[in-house]
Amino acid sequence: MDKVREKGAVITALGAMSGTSLDGVDAAVLQTDGVVIHGFGPQDYREYTCDERKILRAALGAWHGPVLAPATDVVMRAHEALLSRFEDVDLVGFHGQTVAHAPRLQGTLQLGDGAALAHALGRPVVWDFRTADVELGGEGAPLAPFFHFACAKWIEADGPVAFLNLGGVGNLTWVDPAAARPEEEGALLAFDTGPANAPVNDLVQARLGVPFDEGGRIAASGTVETGALELFLAEPFFARMPPKSLDRNDFAEMIGLVSELSDADAAATLTAMCAAGVAEAMQHCPRMPSRVLVTGGGRHNPVLMKMLEVSLDCPVRPVEDVGLDGDMLEAQAFAYLAVRVARGLPTSCPGTTGVRAAVGGGTVSYP
Ligand SMILES: Nc1ncnc2c1ncn2[C@@H]1O[C@H](COP(=O)(O)OP(=O)(O)OP(=O)(O)O)[C@@H](O)[C@H]1O
Numbered sequence: 170m171d172k173v174r175e176k177g178a179v180i181t182a183l184g185a186m187s188g189t190s191l192d193g194v195d196a197a198v199l200q201t202d203g204v205v206i207h208g209f210g211p212q213d214y215r216e217y218t219c220d221e222r223k224i225l226r227a228a229l230g231a232w233h234g235p236v237l238a239p240a241t242d243v244v245m246r247a248h249e250a251l252l253s254r255f256e257d258v259d260l261v262g263f264h265g266q267t268v269a270h271a272p273r274l275q276g277t278l279q280l281g282d283g284a285a286l287a288h289a290l291g292r293p294v295v296w297d298f299r300t301a302d303v304e305l306g307g308e309g310a311p312l313a314p315f316f317h318f319a320c321a322k323w324i325e326a327d328g329p330v331a332f333l334n335l336g337g338v339g340n341l342t343w344v345d346p347a348a349a350r351p352e353e354e355g356a357l358l359a360f361d362t363g364p365a366n367a368p369v370n371d372l373v374q375a376r377l378g379v380p381f382d383e384g385g386r387i388a389a390s391g392t393v394e395t396g397a398l399e400l401f402l403a404e405p406f407f408a409r410m411p412p413k414s415l416d417r418n419d420f421a422e423m424i425g426l427v428s429e430l431s432d433a434d435a436a437a438t439l440t441a442m443c444a445a446g447v448a449e450a451m452q453h454c455p456r457m458p459s460r461v462l463v464t465g466g467g468r469h470n471p472v473l474m475k476m477l478e479v480s481l482d483c484p485v486r487p488v489e490d491v492g493l494d495g496d497m498l499e500a501q502a503f504a505y506l507a508v509r510v511a512r513g514l515p516t517s518c519p520g521t522t523g524v525r526a527a528v529g530g531g532t533v534s535y536p
Pocket residue numbers: 186187188189190191192193334335336337338339366367370380381382383384385464465466467469470499
């Protein structure tokens with residue numbers, strides 16, 4: 170614990186992320202002083218079973234009520250099982266599972282009890298990363314951008330780059346690596362781009378009983394229905410200036426737009442919606458980045474990657490091209506943010522969430 174408090178010491182932090190696509194929990198170790206990335210460590214993954222996923226799905230959109238306790242139980246059990254596999258960890262960053270997100274109305278809700286996890290693991294746990302930002306007028310999301318800033322420094326980017334995360338929802342971070350600190354004005358612009366994999370996952374789960382369109386194989390043989398795509402792009406979300414963030418199911422009704430289409434055409438159209446949302450998002454970048462570095466599960470989908478390449482005006486590459494791990498970047502982000510919280514450093518700023526002033530969000534619980 171002393172090391173966590175010792176100013177400037179490099180911490181071995183373990184981050185855990187249970188994302189909106191509901192596939193499972195990612196966990197990864199990062200060595201950092203909360204500013205610079207000093208190294209990457211072991212990582213692991215715990216997939217949710219079909220039954221667990223059903224319980225989590227049932228909790229989506231709920232702020233209270235009987236669906237939350239069993240879902241919290243699933244989240245806690247999965248995290249305890251996964252995180253107890255790691256040794257020699259100084260600090261844990263625990264994101265939890267977002268089930269509801271409406272920052273200007275009810276707030277934002279991530280399931281999971283960090284105090285109970287600290288007790289179970291015998292290590293300090295940083296959690297509830299989003300509430301403080303929302304209370305200060307921010308969107309509470311996205312939060313990975315401060316880590317993206319550190320990644321841009323780590324890859325020694327010599328001009329603006331963008332990170333694009335394609336999970337259940339998509340989010341884009343434009344980074345100017347010339348800035349000294351992430352909270353500096355003009356260093357970062359970040360926001361959610363629109364739905365990413367969630368609508369396709371929901372479609373193929375409902376129609377074919379499979380959790381996602383592996384390798385984009387279903388979409389690959391389909392044709393994009395341009396009328397549905399136009400209706401999608403007419404949604405006011407896309408014209409809105411950042412900051413902006415989404416709940417996983419904010420675009421759930423898009424499935425209705427493809428309900429008459431074949432499986433292949435419906436999957437192709439929903440996949441195209443994700444790419445079109447990103448293309449719209451690029452218009453908000455202060456300057457065109459030298460490249461878009463893609464992280465998250467969507468980069469494994471060649472149909473989606475091709476659509477992005479065709480519709481964006483700059484190269485689109487997976488983050489592996491610059492030596493990062495796109496399956497673990499978010500888990501690493503919450504390890505990084507945990508150290509920042511423990512050190513009293515900010516984790517969001519007006520450019521990333523629209524919060525009134527740079528703020529460090531998160532609660533530290535000790536065993
Ligand atoms: N091989 C693949 N082919 C096609 N799609 C894939 C593949 N692997 C993963 N995906 C997609 O990526 C999703 C998982 O992405 P990821 O783990 O980045 O999401 P997440 O962390 O849950 O979401 P978020 O970033 O929104 O919180 C899967 O549900 C699936 O839709």
